Every structure is written in structure tokens, then in C-alpha cells.
Amino acid sequence: MGFRNLFNSFRKKEDRNSDHDYTDIHNRLMAKYPEVPEWWYLLALCFAICLGCAGIAGWQTYTTVGVVFYGILLCLIFVVPVGIIKAITGIEITLNVLAEFIGGSWAGGNALDMNYFKAFGYVTCSHALRFSNDLKLAHYLKIPPKQTFFAQIIATIVSSLVCTGVLNFQMNSIEGVCTTNQKDHYTCPGINQFFTAAVLWGTIGPKKVFGKGGQYTALLAGFPIGFALPFVVYYAQKKFPRQTWMRQIHIVALLYGGISWAPYNLSYLWPGVPIGWLSMVYMKKRFLAFWSKYNYILSAAFSSGIALSAVIIFFALQYTNTSIEWWGNDVSFQGCEDTPCVAHHLAKGDYFGPRIGEFH
Numbered sequence: 001m002g003f004r005n006l007f008n009s010f011r012k013k014e015d016r017n018s019d020h021d022y023t024d025i026h027n028r029l030m031a032k033y034p035e036v037p038e039w040w041y042l043l044a045l046c047f048a049i050c051l052g053c054a055g056i057a058g059w060q061t062y063t064t065v066g067v068v069f070y071g072i073l074l075c076l077i078f079v080v081p082v083g084i085i086k087a088i089t090g091i092e093i094t095l096n097v098l099a100e101f102i103g104g105s106w107a108g109g110n111a112l113d114m115n116y117f118k119a120f121g122y123v124t125c126s127h128a129l130r131f132s133n134d135l136k137l138a139h140y141l142k143i144p145p146k147q148t149f150f151a152q153i154i155a156t157i158v159s160s161l162v163c164t165g166v167l168n169f170q171m172n173s174i175e176g177v178c179t180t181n182q183k184d185h186y187t188c189p190g191i192n193q194f195f196t197a198a199v200l201w202g203t204i205g206p207k208k209v210f211g212k213g214g215q216y217t218a219l220l221a222g223f224p225i226g227f228a229l230p231f232v233v234y235y236a237q238k239k240f241p242r243q244t245w246m247r248q249i250h251i252v253a254l255l256y257g258g259i260s261w262a263p264y265n266l267s268y269l270w271p272g273v274p275i276g277w278l279s280m281v282y283m284k285k286r287f288l289a290f291w292s293k294y295n296y297i298l299s300a301a302f303s304s305g306i307a308l309s310a311v312i313i314f315f316a317l318q319y320t321n322t323s324i325e326w327w328g329n330d331v332s333f334q335g336c337e338d339t340p341c342v343a344h345h346l347a348k349g350d351y352f353g354p355r356i357g358e359f360h
Contacts, residue, residue, distance in 0.1 A: 009038050026140060033144040040149060045072075056116065063113040067103075071120025074099060079128050086129060089253050096122040096197075104201035114202030115194070184318050185333065215354075226255065 052068040055061075078095060086092045096118055103117020131152060138148040170177055170186070178188035200209065209216055229251045237246045283291045317324065335341070346352075 009035075026142075029142055030139060030145075034146065036145045036149045044153065052120070061112065061116060062110060063107070063116045067113075067116040067120050070102075070117065071099075071124040074102075074121045075125040075128055079125050082125060083129055083132060085252055089250060091253055091256050092126065092129060093252065093256060094122060095125050100197060100201040101206050104206045107202065108205035108207055109203060111198040111202030115198050118194075118197065118201075226251075229255075 049068055049072070053065040056063060056065045056068065074095060082093050082095070099118045099121025100114065103114045103121065107113035107117065134152055135145075135148060138145070174182075174184075174186055176182040177186045178191055180187060208214055210220055211217065233246070233249050233251055237243075237249075240246060279291070279295055283295070316322075323329075
């Protein structure tokens, strides 16, 4: 239906079957607002492509402008199935590993090149889903589509400038940033993860790691297994229709859920379980109208409050080197959280991995 509507949107108005094919209350209320023309989105896409190509070609990035179109192509292939899965389960299947696999195979030995394959291949689809999520939210809140479009475009531009400014500030003004002993714990775990992935998928390359004779070749079995499991569950549900518990099996959620355990443990995840049960089970069943009106607003308020609190705490306390010692500030850095507990110590000159001369 989505592809048919997209095709019809380019036709003349009098040639379309109907402007109001869907009669639910939300569509009827939103029908009075003019829709965003498709050429607006096309113009925004062309502008973004020009910026991406200019950034790649204008600086020493060690890659080509082809990575921009690679990211768009990967998004076109996966945005619909990934979007369907997220709409049903709330889980976003990110494409970072697939983008790294393809990029590392294409540009083996070039970690910087692979970084751009990952960034454009993963971020393009991820942001497309967030963009669609905003449109869906605006649809239910009855915000005119054109106002939503401009709000998204303006916010994207402002966010890009602010994030770049914050990044420059962090790198140039914070002492010891991204080091393990930084006094305010700006250890940059996400940046270090990105660097580690660049070494694994770019410098070493998937051919050496997962190719013939590689150390982790057996892991490639995950691709056919992951492809087959949904069909197995589907036919099992058809075969045993009376087994109602089988309807609760969702392979994507089961396989992807394990990622949430790395690197966190039960103590980080458990507090969300009773809160989720209180909201999505207890309140929803007993006070549906109250839940419908305030549940997601309260969730957004919590997220916004955390962000605002982080900004205030940083400039009011951390930026002025003011520290408050109490259990809530110190507990997350006790034990092996701050400094990893090392199980084995290497002798001087020793290292992990195959010996020199043993690489294939």
C-alpha cells in the first residue's frame, strides 16, 4: 500500500483513485491539511547528497563519494523491512554490522575508508526510521505535515551545528578526554567501540577474520540460521494452532535482545522491568484513558528531563571542577566498572592472538 500511494502521489490529482482511502479517525482529521509534496523530500535528499559528496571529496578522507550512494542504496533495500520490525516490536535492527561487512570486504586494509562505509550505510537507514517516527507522532498529534517537515529540517540543521561545536569543544577543551583515567569519566566508550570496529573490519578486514581459514569463519553460519528460523517458527505455529504460547515467539526479538546485555548487566536493565510492567500492563488494563493521554508524554518528559539535567550538571558542577561525593555518583565506578578487572597479565613483549608468521 505504501509503494502504491507513493506512485499515486506523483500522478495528477484528478487521476488518483481517492485522496482518502483510509477512514480511521486520524486520517479523517488530518485530511484537511495539505500533504507535503514529494519534490520537497527529493530536494532535501539532493541537498544532503551534495553536502556528503562535497565533504568526502573536499577533505582527505581516503575514500570516494561512492560511499554516499552506497548508504542510500542500502537504506532503500532495508528501510521498509527494518521499519516494519520496529513498528511491531519496538526493536530497531541496525545495519552497522552489515555495512561494516560489505565496507571491509570492499576496502580491506583501509580503516578510514571503512568508517565511511559504516557511517553512511548505518546512519542513513537509522535516521530515515527516526524521521518516519516523527511523522507518525505528528500524525497522531494532528500537527500539519508541512509544519512537521520544516520542524524536522530546521532541527536537523541546528543539531548538526550544535553537535559539531560540542565535539570540537570536547576534543580541544576537556583535559584527558577519551582516556581511561579522565577525571570526569569522559572515557568515550562509543568512540572506542567505533575505533575497535574500524580495526577489526577495516585494518584486518572480514576476509581474514571470517574468510576461509579465518579464526571466526564458523560464525558465518548465523546468516543462514537467522534466515531459516522465522520460517521454522511460522510453520510451527501453523502446525500447532492450539499452542497459544507459540504466538509469543518472535525470533527477531529473541536474537536481538541479547545485544542489550553487552556491555551492561542485570543491575542496569532490571529497573526498567517493573516500570514497564506498571505502565504497559497494570495502568493500560485498568485506566486506559489516563494511560493513553499521559503514558508517552511522561516517557518523553523523563527523557527530556535527563538531557536538561545533564547540561545543567555539567556547566554548574563539572565545568567548574565542583564534585559532590555521594553513593549515586560513586557506585557506577566501583568494582570493575571504572577500571576493568584483568584476569590474566601478559609478560613483557607478549600479546594475544596468533604468533608472528602464523597469519594466513
